[in-house]
Structures are given as structure tokens and as C-alpha cells.
Amino acid sequence: KAGVTQTPRYLIKTRGQQVTLSCSPISGHRSVSWYQQTPGQGLQFLFEYFSETQRNKGNFPGRFSGRQFSNSRSEMNVSTLELGDSALYLCASSSAGTGGSNTEAFFGQGTRLTVV
Amino acid sequence: GENVEQHPSTLSVQEGDSAVIKCTYSDSASNYFPWYKQELGKRPQLIIDIRSNVGEKKDQRIAVTLNKTAKHFSLHITETQPEDSAVYFCAARMYSSASKIIFGSGTRLSIRP
Numbered sequence: 573k574a575g576v577t578q579t580p581r582y583l584i585k586t587r588g589q590q591v592t593l594s595c596s597p598i599s600g601h602r603s604v605s606w607y608q609q610t611p612g613q614g615l616q617f618l619f620e621y622f623s624e625t626q627r628n629k630g631n632f633p634g635r636f637s638g639r640q641f642s643n644s645r646s647e648m649n650v651s652t653l654e655l656g657d658s659a660l661y662l663c664a665s666s667s668a669g670t671g672g673s674n675t676e677a678f679f680g681q682g683t684r685l686t687v688v
Numbered sequence: 689g690e691n692v693e694q695h696p697s698t699l700s701v702q703e704g705d706s707a708v709i710k711c712t713y714s715d716s717a718s719n720y721f722p723w724y725k726q727e728l729g730k731r732p733q734l735i736i737d738i739r740s741n742v743g744e745k746k747d748q749r750i751a752v753t754l755n756k757t758a759k760h761f762s763l764h765i766t767e768t769q770p771e772d773s774a775v776y777f778c779a780a781r782m783y784s785s786a787s788k789i790i791f792g793s794g795t796r797l798s799i800r801p
Contacts (some may be wrong), residue, residue: 605789607789614793620788662732678734679731681731
């Protein structure tokens with residue numbers, strides 16, 4: 573069974589640009605959540621999607637947005653990039669909400685975004 | 689708001705000794721407490737978890753305890769080995785609702801040979 577796949581693995585962008593990251597969850601998982609990991613702030617929750625609907629949202633500005641497609645794949649977008657957006661962006665998929673007994677969240681390898 | 693505090697931020701122990709990491713959560717609705725291990729350059733991986741209807745859970749050298757009244761939970765690693773060196777994150781969430789995980793700030797554990 574394939575794990576959670578994130579693309580691209582590495583990305584370098586310039587301030588002011590926008591970026592789109594992709595996450596393909598484990599087959600059958602309908603919940604996908606996104607996290608930002610930085611040395612100073614740790615792992616912070618961005619948002620969670622379930623069946624194409626945003627179910628939860630963290631405390632990030634509106635420049636951070638996401639969506640989920642009917643096949644459960646998710647994308648997150650960051651517009652008007654700032655230097656402080658440089659981070660490892662992790663997505664996690666889970667069967668939470670589908671009635672299964674195991675709702676463990678499985679993480680992808682992450683996309684390392686560098687803003688210059 | 690929801691918050692998980694984790695201590696210490698760094699921990700260095702002699703190989704073979706025990707390591708203890710402590711966390712406190714704020715959201716009374718949290719009923720599921722996973723612990724993740726993240727090795728350098730790798731993704732966080734679940735190592736053990738506990739639900740709020742259980743006070744303690746053990747898996748070989750790793751154990752987790754939960755005091756729901758005090759909103760405290762701890763990770764205990766016994767007989768530490770070099771491969772235990774990593775960053776450990778405690779977390780809290782609603783078991784059934786979502787994968788919205790509130791993480792602690794992480795503990796960098798180093799095992800001295």
C-alpha cells in the first residue's frame with residue numbers, strides 16, 4: 573500500500589510569488605491535513621480537508637489556502653510568499669471520519685520550501 | 689485556545705538510562721494522545737499512542753502515561769539506545785473527529801554512548 577506522497581520535495585521561490593504543493597493520501601483515506609514545520613515554531617496545523625470540504629483551520633493568514641479533489645488528493649497554495657514562509661510543509665492522511673477504528677495520521681515526506 | 693506544552697526541549701541521557709518527556713494539554717475535549725518520533729530529514733512517525741480511557745500503555749521499551757484530571761501525559765523510554773536519538777513530539781486531538789493534531793514543541797533527545 574503506497575504511503576502519503578508529497579510533491580515536489582524541494583522548492584525555491586522568490587518573495588511575492590505564489591506556490592502550490594500537492595499531497596496524495598493513502599488509498600481510502602479521505603482526511604488530509606497540512607502542517608508547517610519550522611525550527612522556531614515547531615509543527616503547526618494549517619488546515620484539514622475531508623471529502624472536499626475544509627473541516628478545520630489553524631491560525632494562518634488568508635495567503636494560505638487549500639483544496640481537496642474528489643480523489644482525496646489535496647493541494648495547498650501560498651500566495652505573496654514571504655521569507656518567513658520558508659519551512660517544511662507536511663501533509664498527513666487519516667481514515668478519521670470514515671468510521672474506521674484506526675485513525676492514525678500518516679505523514680508524507682514533506683515539501684521543503686525556501687523563499688529567497 | 690488549544691495548546692500542548694512539552695518539556696524539556698532538549699534531553700541528553702547516557703545509553704542504557706531512561707528518558708522521560710512530559711506534556712500538558714489544554715483542551716478538555718482531547719481524548720487521543722499520540723507520540724511521534726522524527727529522525728533528521730525524515731517524516732514524523734507514530735511510535736505509541738494512548739486514549740483517554742486508559743491510564744498507561746506500554747510497548748517494549750516505550751511507555752506512555754496519562755493523567756486526564758491533571759491533563760498531563762508522559763513518554764518513558766527505558767534502556768535507551770543510540771537509535772532513540774531523534775526529536776519527539778507529543779500531540780493531542782479528538783480521536784474520532786479529524787487529523788487536526790495539536791503538537792507540542794518537540795524534545796530533541798540525544799543518547800550519549
